[in-house]
Amino acid sequence: MPGKGPTLKLVTRAQLGWPASAAPAQATTRGVKVHYEGTPVSTRLLTDHAACIAEWKAIRASHLANKTENYSDVAYNYAACPHGYLLEGRGIGKRTGANGNQDLNRAHYAIVGLVGSSGLVTPTDAMLGAIRDGIDLLRQHGAGPEIKGHRDGYATTCPGASLYAWVQKGAPRPGTTTPPTEDDVSLTAAQAKQLAELHDVLVPYAGWQYKGKDEETDAYAYLRGTNASVKAVDAKVSALKPVDLTDAQIAALAEKVAAAPGLADAIAEKVAQKIADRLAE
Structure with missing residues (x-):
């Protein structure tokens, strides 16, 4: 649950100056998929939180301008920045547009870490904690237990080597070697x-x-x-x-x-x- 680790640091759509999401409603999924940007990301984000907000707003603007995909909103439910903030995208109860096709989008919500293919490529512990906060938050509102990478079920390198290695470990909260107790799937x-x-x-x-x-x-x-x-x-x-x-x-x-x-x-x-x-x- 958010709050088991550090206090959830959520930046809402209202704080971002965005209206309510126009994305389709979806109350439940099998779980959450983790993404990265897949393009160069400036290391400036490491020292300037305002740059993180600008990056997130730029992602939404680029998605809304994409006439081929015809996005109704930024594709992800949430983003996580290097400073540990969870940035609201489509948010709770909304179908993602990020997983590759409608069947995949219905199967999992989506959280993107603000890291990319060059520049800033390694997530900070604070970012991993924020992604975990997002997973736990979505689980409180209809997401199932699965935690996967975008590449699981879709031909892509997303979410990059570092994030995917973390996902394969069960997405443990930083400072632990295993996922939280309620998610523990190890056998006695x-x-x-x-x-x-x-x-x-x-x-x-x-x-x-x-x-x-x-x-x-x-x-x-x-x-x-x-x-x-x-x-x-x-x-x-x-x-x-x-x-x-x-x-x-x-x-x-x-x-x-x-x-x-x-x-x-x-x-x-x-x-x-x-x-x-x-x-x-």
């Missing part, structure tokens, strides 16, 4: 042991490899023994204690599986092809 030793036991039980029966006509590896032999195998697996799984995972841990594990899109379909296609090849012999 007991949970890891239980998952390993489930893995050892299920994997031998989860797939098979056709090696020829030998009875022990023949597809038909495998299919004939399926019922007995399923019963054996069911008995072993039933004997294991349930794995008590938090919602955040479940979401993190699901995200790891989702990181390999089409994997299950690809495996199914290969199995189906092997069976078809065997029947054609």
Whole structure:
């Protein structure tokens, strides 16, 4: 939550002299994506907060002038500056325009760190803290637990090497080595042991490899023994204690599986092809 670290330093649209955002409303997302400017950014921002405000206003002006994209407002929900200020963009409850296309925009809100491809390229701890403040603020108003980089799901180098490395660590607040407790997705030793036991039980029966006509590896032999195998697996799984995972841990594990899109379909296609090849012999 904002406030767990230093006090949230928010610069509102009203303070920026902007009217209410005309961006489409969107109450919930799967989480937040982190961005950078992707262009040269002056190191002057490090010592002059007024330059940060000017930079943010210039980004909005350039977006509104972009007739190709036809932005209704600055593309991001928030920006974070090197001095630790969270600068309001579209704000809470508004669909972003930054993630690449409408499906991606609906999936995640967007926060940009005021760093770029040259000049100012490394975020300060204060900037990381402000991004984290923005993430926590959006989570209080409909954002889910996911924290991703713009490059996740879209062909781009955004948010740059430094910010993306931080995102991959879970976007921890500066001064900590892990995300806040409520976002902790690490497994206890007991949970890891239980998952390993489930893995050892299920994997031998989860797939098979056709090696020829030998009875022990023949597809038909495998299919004939399926019922007995399923019963054996069911008995072993039933004997294991349930794995008590938090919602955040479940979401993190699901995200790891989702990181390999089409994997299950690809495996199914290969199995189906092997069976078809065997029947054609």
